[in-house]
Amino acid sequence: MIMAWVLVLVVLGSVIFHLVSPWWWTPIASNWGYIDDTLVITFWITGIVFAAIVLFMAYCVYRFRHQSGRTAEYDPENKRLEIWLSVVTSLGVAAMLAPGLIVWKQFVTVPDDATQVEVVGQQWFWSYRLPGEDGRLGSSGVEWISSDNPLGVNPHDRFGADDVIVEGGNLRLPIGKPVKVVLRSVDVLHDFYVPEFRAKMDMVPGMVTYFWFTPTRTGDFEVLCAELCGTGHAFMRSYVQVQEQADYDAWLADQATFASLQQGQPVRVAKQP
Amino acid sequence: MANASDRPDAGIPPAEVPDLALPHPHSWWAKYVFSQDAKYIAIQYACTATAIGLVALVLSWLMRLQLGFPGIFDFITPEAYYQYITMHGMIMVIYLLTALFLGGFGNYLIPLMVGARDMVFPFVNMLSYWVYLLAVLVLVASFFAPGGPTGAGWTLYPPQAILSGTPGGQGAGIILMLVSLILFIIGFTMGGLNYVVTVLQARTRGMTLMRMPLTVWGIFIATVMALLAFPALFVACVMMLFDRLLGTSFFMPALVEMGQQLSYGGGSPIVFQHLFWFFGHPEVYIVALPAFGIVSDLISVHARKNIFGYRMMVWALVIIGALSFIVWAHHMYVSGMHPYFGFFFATTTLIIAVPTAIKVYNWVLTLWRADIHLTLPMLFALAFIVTFVNGGLTGLFLGNVVVDVPLSDTMFVVAHFHMVMGVAPILVIFGAIYHWYPKVTGRMLNVGLGHIHFWVTFVGAYAIFFPMHYVGLVGVPRRYPEIEATFITTPIAGLNAFISVAALTVGAAQILFLFNLFWSLRNGREAGPNPWRACSLEWQTPETPPKHGNWGKELPVVYRWAYDYSVPGAPEDFIAQNDPGPRVERDGPP
Numbered sequence: 012m013i014m015a016w017v018l019v020l021v022v023l024g025s026v027i028f029h030l031v032s033p034w035w036w037t038p039i040a041s042n043w044g045y046i047d048d049t050l051v052i053t054f055w056i057t058g059i060v061f062a063a064i065v066l067f068m069a070y071c072v073y074r075f076r077h078q079s080g081r082t083a084e085y086d087p088e089n090k091r092l093e094i095w096l097s098v099v100t101s102l103g104v105a106a107m108l109a110p111g112l113i114v115w116k117q118f119v120t121v122p123d124d125a126t127q128v129e130v131v132g133q134q135w136f137w138s139y140r141l142p143g144e145d146g147r148l149g150s151s152g153v154e155w156i157s158s159d160n161p162l163g164v165n166p167h168d169r170f171g172a173d174d175v176i177v178e179g180g181n182l183r184l185p186i187g188k189p190v191k192v193v194l195r196s197v198d199v200l201h202d203f204y205v206p207e208f209r210a211k212m213d214m215v216p217g218m219v220t221y222f223w224f225t226p227t228r229t230g231d232f233e234v235l236c237a238e239l240c241g242t243g244h245a246f247m248r249s250y251v252q253v254q255e256q257a258d259y260d261a262w263l264a265d266q267a268t269f270a271s272l273q274q275g276q277p278v279r280v281a282k283q284p
Numbered sequence: 285m286a287n288a289s290d291r292p293d294a295g296i297p298p299a300e301v302p303d304l305a306l307p308h309p310h311s312w313w314a315k316y317v318f319s320q321d322a323k324y325i326a327i328q329y330a331c332t333a334t335a336i337g338l339v340a341l342v343l344s345w346l347m348r349l350q351l352g353f354p355g356i357f358d359f360i361t362p363e364a365y366y367q368y369i370t371m372h373g374m375i376m377v378i379y380l381l382t383a384l385f386l387g388g389f390g391n392y393l394i395p396l397m398v399g400a401r402d403m404v405f406p407f408v409n410m411l412s413y414w415v416y417l418l419a420v421l422v423l424v425a426s427f428f429a430p431g432g433p434t435g436a437g438w439t440l441y442p443p444q445a446i447l448s449g450t451p452g453g454q455g456a457g458i459i460l461m462l463v464s465l466i467l468f469i470i471g472f473t474m475g476g477l478n479y480v481v482t483v484l485q486a487r488t489r490g491m492t493l494m495r496m497p498l499t500v501w502g503i504f505i506a507t508v509m510a511l512l513a514f515p516a517l518f519v520a521c522v523m524m525l526f527d528r529l530l531g532t533s534f535f536m537p538a539l540v541e542m543g544q545q546l547s548y549g550g551g552s553p554i555v556f557q558h559l560f561w562f563f564g565h566p567e568v569y570i571v572a573l574p575a576f577g578i579v580s581d582l583i584s585v586h587a588r589k590n591i592f593g594y595r596m597m598v599w600a601l602v603i604i605g606a607l608s609f610i611v612w613a614h615h616m617y618v619s620g621m622h623p624y625f626g627f628f629f630a631t632t633t634l635i636i637a638v639p640t641a642i643k644v645y646n647w648v649l650t651l652w653r654a655d656i657h658l659t660l661p662m663l664f665a666l667a668f669i670v671t672f673v674n675g676g677l678t679g680l681f682l683g684n685v686v687v688d689v690p691l692s693d694t695m696f697v698v699a700h701f702h703m704v705m706g707v708a709p710i711l712v713i714f715g716a717i718y719h720w721y722p723k724v725t726g727r728m729l730n731v732g733l734g735h736i737h738f739w740v741t742f743v744g745a746y747a748i749f750f751p752m753h754y755v756g757l758v759g760v761p762r763r764y765p766e767i768e769a770t771f772i773t774t775p776i777a778g779l780n781a782f783i784s785v786a787a788l789t790v791g792a793a794q795i796l797f798l799f800n801l802f803w804s805l806r807n808g809r810e811a812g813p814n815p816w817r818a819c820s821l822e823w824q825t826p827e828t829p830p831k832h833g834n835w836g837k838e839l840p841v842v843y844r845w846a847y848d849y850s851v852p853g854a855p856e857d858f859i860a861q862n863d864p865g866p867r868v869e870r871d872g873p874p
Binding site: 012014017018021025028032033034035036037038043045046047049050053056057060061064065067068071072075076077081082083084085086087088089092093096097100101104107108111112114115116118119133134135152153154156158163194197198199200202204205206207209210211212213214215216217218220231232233235236237238239240241242243244245248 | 587623
């Protein structure tokens with residue numbers, strides 16, 4: 012008896028908590044509103060299923076609890092009911108999977124006009140590299156890392172000379188322009204995570220990973236690491252500052268390029284093949 | 285001599301293998317310590333798993349103290365916090381849940397439920413336990429090693445797991461962890477082969493596969509899965525051990541640590557993740573399937589009704605077991621693997637929801653028009669359905685690749701997997717202990733203490749993990765000993781403190797449960813052979829607790845499935861499996 016009421020209260024409590032509690036996702040600042048939409052669809056479908064199953068159980072516990080003289084029905088199988096339930100479940104699953112896959116397709120298809128921005132993780136801070144005037148990032152590798160070249164930019168690659176290096180500072184991005192975030196790590200796994208952008212991706216040493224998004228709102232958004240990377244994991248922070256184009260251009264003009272950071276060492280430019 | 289055709293077992297073929305010759309112990313040591321009796325081994329497994337599980341419970345209190353009340357406990361440094369979460373996770377998943385379900389319940393129940401005298405290889409079975417104990421001791425030793433245990437997270441992702449930025453990475457912590465896992469897998473394999481061969485070869489006459497209780501089915505499928513999945517972890521551990529000790533580079537690319545170029549090069553951290561999750565995802569079901577099986581039997585016995593759709597339940601177990609081997613990379617959607625994998629793994633992952641949902645429907649449909657006795661096992665079974673459905677449904681968020689992107693590596697994930705593979709299976713374990721304790725000890729557990737234990741555990745665990753989803757929805761990452769960040773617009777400190785208080789309360793209730801286990805050994809009500817009036821064979825033993833060899837002179841003969849409850853016209857509301865009694869006509873298995 013008590014159990015039946017507790018089951019009802021679990022459903023009511025969960026639904027009320029969901030509807031009135033102040034804890035909800037942080038306001039979005041990217042184009043990934045579709046992700047939020049898919050999440051809301053999933054909340055609705057799963058919420059209804061949860062309530063239906065637990066309330067059904069509560070009813071059974073109340074209605075069919077042991078009383079003297081009660082005998083259970085003998086009913087081993089019911090093919091029609093089992094098939095019917097399987098079909099309905101499959102439809103519900105498809106209703107969540109289909110929009111999910113469609114949005115995933117968008118998520119993994121980087122638009123052609125996206126500008127590249129590199130994020131480099133290391134224990135326990137973030138660095139950034141922008142492609143400079145030629146619009147291309149120079150190649151890189153851990154073998155070139157030194158105190159003058161903390162990100163390991165290939166000094167023999169002419170595309171790297173004009174790259175803008177931001178070591179341990181903040182990343183700035185112009186609003187409304189799609190960005191392909193190219194991710195690298197020099198030591199262990201990290202994960203570039205800005206809750207407002209909804210997107211995140213691991214950074215893996217020895218690999219280059221990526222994701223893309225379009226900032227839709229100006230402001231400062233805190234960067235966190237979302238993949239355990241050692242004792243400083245929780246304190247590996249930075250900001251992405253999304254700005255109007257004019258402010259962004261003014262800032263960019265002030266930044267040091269890779270060539271200028273090489274402290275007078277001549278930057279060798281690879282010959283054209 | 286009666287005419288053969290008059291005998292009730294006339295249609296039942298003789299056993300495929302002759303009755304086992306059991307090794308009979310001659311000394312106290314051989315009987316109680318180095319026992320080859322599956323029932324003793326089961327108890328040894330269960331006690332060891334519970335003991336190490338208590339360590340993990342205490343670690344969870346320490347974690348919750350830090351999360352709920354950050355800054356108060358100076359001794360909980362980030363290093364210590366990461367050690368707590370790592371050891372808590374690893375102990376709970378491997379050394380408690382896997383060992384207790386397969387080594388504990390598997391050993392106790394399989395021979396009794398299929399009508400065997402013992403496991404088919406008793407000596408190997410004994411070795412299995414002692415190697416498991418050694419694995420546990422090596423694990424415990426890492427707490428006392430210089431630098432302490434590893435703090436790499438229970439997933440042990442390289443490169444950080446073996447580097448100096450992680451606690452235990454350059455000390456003995458990670459080495460002991462890997463060695464302990466390797467030992468565990470060796471020990472498990474010895475036990476696992478026993479469970480599989482026993483189910484396949486040592487069933488008594490008349491016990492066809494489709495007459496086995498779902499408990500045996502769940503443990504059997506889980507064991508087959510474990511035998512296929514653990515080797516992936518085994519090789520991953522061996523390779524990482526080589527990377528750490530011999531300087532190989534299986535998982536280590538060229539990297540610069542704190543400005544120092546290391547001599548590694550050419551390896552791939554992602555390969556470790558694939559190996560880990562090729563084991564790790566089946567592992568979820570290795571823990572879940574025995575719980576599915578056991579809970580089916582608890583519901584059926586205490587609702588006095590056959591489990592609804594038995595054959596569908598068996599096939600759902602088999603299909604879930606098979607599918608669980610092709611969903612592993614849903615743990616890796618944001619790992620940097622090729623993004624097109626996402627389409628495949630999201631689809632397989634959501635497909636697995638269908639057989640899982642069927643199991644849930646069949647549990648609740650078993651309650652329909654039943655005669656529900658709200659005993660402790662039944663209460664725990666009902667609580668399991670609530671937490672399992674809750675945790676299973678949040679799995680649809682995380683399995684659906686694009687929805688996973690914002691939620692992965694947040695507290696939402698922590699809440700999800702605790703609900704679905706922490707709380708839910710442990711509720712089944714409690715239900716199962718209340719259910720089978722009378723068979724193991726001959727006495728009932730105290731019901732009053734049991735009710736307190738149940739209500740605090742069920743309501744408390746829900747109060748811990750339901751709100752935790754919303755902490756993750758806000759965006760709080762997991763594995764953060766404290767969280768200060770500008771994206772948090774509504775403070776979560778109060779919610780975290782609430783969760784911590786609930787966690788400590790639930791933890792305290794488990795002490796009450798342990799007390800009940802000891803107290804009832806002497807003071808519990810006498811149970812008799814079949815206190816729940818259940819059909820399955822373990823309740824039909826000539827002695828309670830069953831003696832060595834289980835069945836006295838002659839093995840039982842099985843005439844029916846394990847679910848003949850409330851058969852119309854039968855004198856009682858159950859017909860035991862070895863009761864030749866009335867033949868029952870029905871749709872379903874013979």
